[in-house]
Amino acid sequence: MPKQNKNDSLKKYSVGDLIRKSYSEKNPKIYCDEMAKRNLSDKDKMKYYRICGEIYYLEILNNFDKSVQFIKVSNFYAQKERDFTMYANNLNMIALIYALQNKNDLALSCLKKKRMYESRDKSNIQELIFGGDEGLVYGVIGDFDKKIIGYIKAIKDLDDYLANQKKIAPEIILEINRAKREKYNSIVDAYLLQKKLDSAALYLKKIKSLPLSLNDLDSEGIRDSEIHYDILSGNLDGAIEKANKDLNEFRDDKITVFYDSYYLAQAYILKKKYKISLAYCEQALKSKQISFGFINHELELYKIAMQATDKMEDEKAYLKYSRFYEKANQKFDYNSKADFIAKLYNLDQIQPLKYELNNSKHFMTYLWLIILFLLLFTTYLINRFFTLRKYKKRFIEINARLEKKEKEVAIAPKKAEEVIKTDKNILSLKKENEILDKLNKFEKKQQFLSSTLSLSSLASSMNVNYNYLTLTIKKYKKNNFNGYINQLRIDYIILKLKQNPEYLNYKISYLAEECGFSSHTVFTRIFIEKTGIPPSKFIEYVKKENTKVNI
Template sequence: MNELINSKSITYKTYGYAATEYLKTKEKRKLNQQFFKDSIYKYLPRIAISPENYSILFDIYILLGNTNKRRKKLEQALRYYLTAETFANKAEDIERMVKIQSNIGLIYQDIGSLNKSVLQLKKALNFLDDHKKSLGEKYYQRRFKTLSNLGNVYNTIYQEKNTNNVYLDSSLNCFRNILNDKNFKLTADKTAKIDLCLGTTYSLRKEYVQATDFFEKALSYFKNKKSQSDLYKTHYNLGVNYFNSGNLNKAKQNLLELFKVKKNDDLDTNLVNAHNYISQIYLEEGNIDSARYYFKKYKKIFTIVSENEQLQKKTTKNLIQFNDLEKRIKKLSNENQNYSIAISFLIALLILSIFLIAKNNKEKKKTRLRLEELLLSVTNKNIEKESNSNITINDKQHQEIIKGLKKIENNLYFLKEEFNLYNAAKKIGTNTTYLSKVIKVYKKMSFSEYTNHLRINHIVKILSTDKKVRAYTTQAIGEIGGYKNAKSFTRIFKKHTGITPYQFIEKINTEV
């Protein structure tokens, strides 16, 4: 990579920077993120968008996507993957197209867009089938990964909704297709991974005995192989399976083994939840000191994990168990009143945290919904248009004023600097009092609101159709709609749409 960075070729130099950044991020080596970012974006725009560069541009963008995925910058990773997909399509490179389709499916899962993830992975499977001959042996390698990923997404959807067994049926179908098709030529490693997946699915179906058989087979293989990450997953899933089936002793054994296997400092939902399960098990055993110890660790690591939005969503729901946990700790504890007050204060803090997190998530959800509404209107070319066809006007003078307003809208007079109530009334041939009244009655808004309504809709239309404008500054975009102050424009845009101009541009660049 250093040789590539030092080469005279702009293309190889950019690839060298992107690959080095990814490798160092993957191996958790120290690196100057700003330096690599500046270096990559210094050279990347200078690479010619030509057929001979399509493949290496794909490789650069997928590296950038992988780097951001490891840094938990999932939205940014998705944008890079989507760009990589365009170059794979341009190059008509079947293998690269298959690879990126699966990557996009997985990133949708990480973001929480599970239905999109399913659609993307199904699309990848269909694409694989269409190009089975040209892919040769790689067809089954890719099909194995895509089918197993799809099965895991179905399991995740069931865990999120927890209502419809059809998702678990679909999951089982994916994993059974792999096991029953001899063309996959499964190695012992791949067989163990599918056993782990099947164990998880049967456990979700509450078929704990059958789940245990698959988990134990997988565990036996991973122990011999000494695969830390696979052992970690298996001990967790087996521990939860035993916990749910009522075998608390076996559950404790596996969850404690999980803590031994977890050598690094990376936090995830499994580690958070494992402390919760262990605390409950010790309470059942009457071991108050151990229960309190794991309860405190649970609280500590949840505080850290809650800073990550994706992990926060998966762990917040478990905090409702804290009330019950606190009561049981009080009942079994012989400590003095001061300790009881401290525990109550801790629980109060946790409940407050739940409330604040829930409130924050609600606000984010509202913003996402508004973004989706705007994007839907953009995609369907259906941004709100001014229409008077549904207005019944009996007064002839009112009809003339409405016609005058329609001309103002069609001629974009509302973008002029001199546009105000007085000049609008003069142009239409009426007075300001009458014009205000007509707008209030038929438009259901004040003249000021009407002006902002027209201007913001005009800006939204331009942003949705002109990529160049989306690269302008907020000040420049505001001036298109007749706003001279960026701060004032941002405030009015958010009041009208529910989101900021930056949020709208960022999302539309991804979706449109």
């Protein structure tokens, strides 16, 4: 008997079955492909294109443009069917995709359009259950207050429905309480991202008080929030215990593996156990998922891996993860959130905010704090103004020095005879000229870019005496060996930045490696020492200079 073709076996399913399987099975594409072969009604096409956009192109392929394209086609059919609930829901999903890409203006524009199609019917239980979904978008953007307010209102609407309906089916009550659980958890997430731990704890208690079974209360989102809470409150051992238990119980669930491994990597990096943290980073990245929240967990994992490998002094691995981070960041444009996330996990700064109890107290204390803040901020602005003016002056001086240096290079390098006024030198003029010639060749070949370069290795490669080389560098380069090499490296990278625009988009760590420094930190310190200006600010000035030239 011939083996049955897998595609033939799908023919037994109705369109409704295929739609359900697309949401529940791991590979929705085979069900979408089968639907595409069917003669679908406009209503089914609306659902088909939504599934393709949301489940396949967004969640699996992370192709934002294709995802938006398919969801817009779904909305074409939603309008034909006059299904404005689906139309509004699709607009919310498009807004979420824009927010993930930091296209906040487009996201907010979609939300504004969505409100025009929302129903105001508070008796429609399905709309109430999905109420507050704009909070997802506000959460990604970082407007946590709007996210919280939206979900609190949505919960109140559900409570009002429960209070006003005389008879409600038990399955509807269960669905409402599950919806409240998810909305409470979204509020917890918003408070955790603001380090308002008291408020987060309050809403975690509200979740536990819901009339739900233990299985319903033990959802993946709640477990993640509890682990996140433990990390921020400094209970790292508690977070590790919960994450490991969760990981062992749901090891076959790719999403659970991703998030639990992320939290374990985060907890262990804070415990300074770098090797273990890196192992969990790698485990999470094998199961990586798109993150529908303010934190992009994939990028955070790359950052944790970079920190761990840096502490382990594994330069090769560090560079690998920094390249992964840079590539992924081009898709998500995550830099604007990086500082916020870094502060979020700085345990020294975590202070639970008991704002519910203190709102009406200590008015004068707050007033004086505000006045002090304004004074400090004004001082900061004044200091910033003079610092930037100093940086700008140094930038102009660097340009002038480089132009002068380029002119001098065009002229034959000075020989020792032209510099020496007397023959009372330790070295003969002939020997000095010989060493100077070798140093000129060394500079032209850019051999100073080697990170393993040392005075002894340079003397050996030139076949000159170690002490003679030291004296010649000090006399004619007006520097010691390290100062001389560092100046050559800084001049090299400055010319690269000015002559090759692509260098302006590279990470500081890559620039450091490019010109021979062992680390981002050493490079930054030497760059400031030699130029008087941080490398990031120098890059900013070069970009502005290039813009003026292009105009």
